Amino acid sequence: MLPGLPADAADRLLPPSLPGRFFAVAVLYHLAGWALLAWAGPSAIQGFVGGLGPVVAALHLITLGTLAMTALGAAIQMLPIATCRPLGPLWACRLMFWLYAPGIGALSAGLALADPTLRSVGAGLTLAGLALFGLLVGLHLRRVDDMPGLVRHLGLSLASLLGLGLLGLALVADFSTGWLGNHAATAAAHAVLGGYGFMGSLAFGFSYVLIPMFVLGPSIPDPPRRRGAILVGLALVTGASGAALGLGGLAAVGAGLGLVALGHHLRTLAVSVRRRMRRRFEPFFRLVVLSWAMLAASLLVGLALALGAPADPWAALWGFLLVFGWLLGFVLAILQRIMPFLAAMHSSGAGRPPALPSRLAPAWASHLHFVCHCAALVLIATGLIGGWSWPLGLGIGAGLLGALFFAIYAAAVPWRLSRHRAASVASL
Numbered sequence: 001m002l003p004g005l006p007a008d009a010a011d012r013l014l015p016p017s018l019p020g021r022f023f024a025v026a027v028l029y030h031l032a033g034w035a036l037l038a039w040a041g042p043s044a045i046q047g048f049v050g051g052l053g054p055v056v057a058a059l060h061l062i063t064l065g066t067l068a069m070t071a072l073g074a075a076i077q078m079l080p081i082a083t084c085r086p087l088g089p090l091w092a093c094r095l096m097f098w099l100y101a102p103g104i105g106a107l108s109a110g111l112a113l114a115d116p117t118l119r120s121v122g123a124g125l126t127l128a129g130l131a132l133f134g135l136l137v138g139l140h141l142r143r144v145d146d147m148p149g150l151v152r153h154l155g156l157s158l159a160s161l162l163g164l165g166l167l168g169l170a171l172v173a174d175f176s177t178g179w180l181g182n183h184a185a186t187a188a189a190h191a192v193l194g195g196y197g198f199m200g201s202l203a204f205g206f207s208y209v210l211i212p213m214f215v216l217g218p219s220i221p222d223p224p225r226r227r228g229a230i231l232v233g234l235a236l237v238t239g240a241s242g243a244a245l246g247l248g249g250l251a252a253v254g255a256g257l258g259l260v261a262l263g264h265h266l267r268t269l270a271v272s273v274r275r276r277m278r279r280r281f282e283p284f285f286r287l288v289v290l291s292w293a294m295l296a297a298s299l300l301v302g303l304a305l306a307l308g309a310p311a312d313p314w315a316a317l318w319g320f321l322l323v324f325g326w327l328l329g330f331v332l333a334i335l336q337r338i339m340p341f342l343a344a345m346h347s348s349g350a351g352r353p354p355a356l357p358s359r360l361a362p363a364w365a366s367h368l369h370f371v372c373h374c375a376a377l378v379l380i381a382t383g384l385i386g387g388w389s390w391p392l393g394l395g396i397g398a399g400l401l402g403a404l405f406f407a408i409y410a411a412a413v414p415w416r417l418s419r420h421r422a423a424s425v426a427s428l
Helices: 017-040 042-046 054-083 090-113 116-142 148-177 183-215 222-245 248-274 284-306 311-345 363-386 389-427
Strands: none
Touching (some): 017 389, 054 183, 054 311, 116 148, 183 222, 248 284, 284 363
16 A cells, blocks of 8 residues: 555545546647647737637636546545545446536637537536536535535535536627626636636645645644635635626735635645655645745736736736646646556555556656746746747747646556556566
C-alpha cells in the first residue's frame, strides 16, 4: 500500500479505464483549446469582448473540457477513497462520461461555427452529464456525516454548478434570441460561479484531503474547514450577485471576502505542509503554489474592476488569470500527481510490489510543461496589458507547446505501468 492512504483504499479503486478516460479526454481538450487559440491568432484575442467564435470555443474547451472533465474523473475515484464510502454504480459513471465528453465537443463546435443546432445539442448533453455528476455526488454526501468541512465545500460546489448551468443555458439561448437585458453582466456572474464557485470550491475542498495525502502531512482538522466553507460561501453570494446585478460595490465586497477566504485556506494548509514527513516537495507542488498566487492576482484584478477600473484591458486579464492562471494551473498540478498515483495503486497484485509513482511519470516532460506554462502566463498577460500582438502570439505558442509536453507526460504513465507489469510477471 502506498503511504498516505487509508488501509483499505485499494478496496475502493475503480477500474483504471473509468477515471482514465476522463483524464485522457481532458488532456486532448487541453491541446485542442490551445490549438484553437493559435488558429484564431492574437488579433482575435485582443478584440475579444464575448460572443461567438473560436476564442469563446477555446475557452469552453479549457473550462469544461479540461478543468471540469478532470474534476469529474478525480471526484468519482478520490471521493470514495476520502470518505470510505462508495460513490455510485459504475454504469452511472460511464453514462456521465458518454453524455459529457461528446457534449463538450458539440458545444465548442457550435460556439466556434455559430451553429445554433450544435450549440443546443452540446449544451443539453453537457448539462445532462453535469446534472448526473451533481446527483451522484449529492446522494454520496448525504451518507457522509463525519466530514462536515468537506461536505460543505462540495455542497457549495454543487450549488454553484446549478447556478452555472442555469446561467449557461440563458447565455446560449441569448445568442439566438437576445432576450437577456445585460449579456455581459450575466456572463460575468457565470464566470464567477464557474471559476470561484463550482471549480474553486471543489479545489478548496479536495485540497484539504489531497495536499496532506501527497506531502505526507497530518490531516486538516474539521473546524477550520468549516470556517473556510463559510467564508467561501459569503464571497460567492456577494461576488456573483454583484456581478449579475451590475453592483460594483457588492462585487468588490465579494472579491475582498474571496481574498480573506484564500488567506484562511492557505494558513490552514500551511500547518499540515510544515509538519509533512516528505521533506522534499514534488514537482507538481510548483504548479499548486503558482496557481494560488494567480488566484490572489485574479481576485485583486476583479476587485479593481468592481471599483471602476476600465474593462479594457482589465476584464480580459481577469478572465485569463482566473481560467489559465488559477484553475488550469491547479488542475494540471493535481492531474500531474494523481495519474501516476492511481497508476501506482493499480500496479500491485498477484505478487507484484507497487511501483513508485515517480517511476511511472517522465520528470522531464513535467519540467518542460512548467516552463512553458509560466512563459505563457507572463507573455499573454504582458500582451493583454500592453495591447501588443507579439507577446500574445509567443504566449499562445508556449501554451500549445506546454500542452504537448503535458500530453506526452500523460501518455507515458499507462505505458510505463504496462512495462512495470510485464517486468514483474517476467520475474515471477
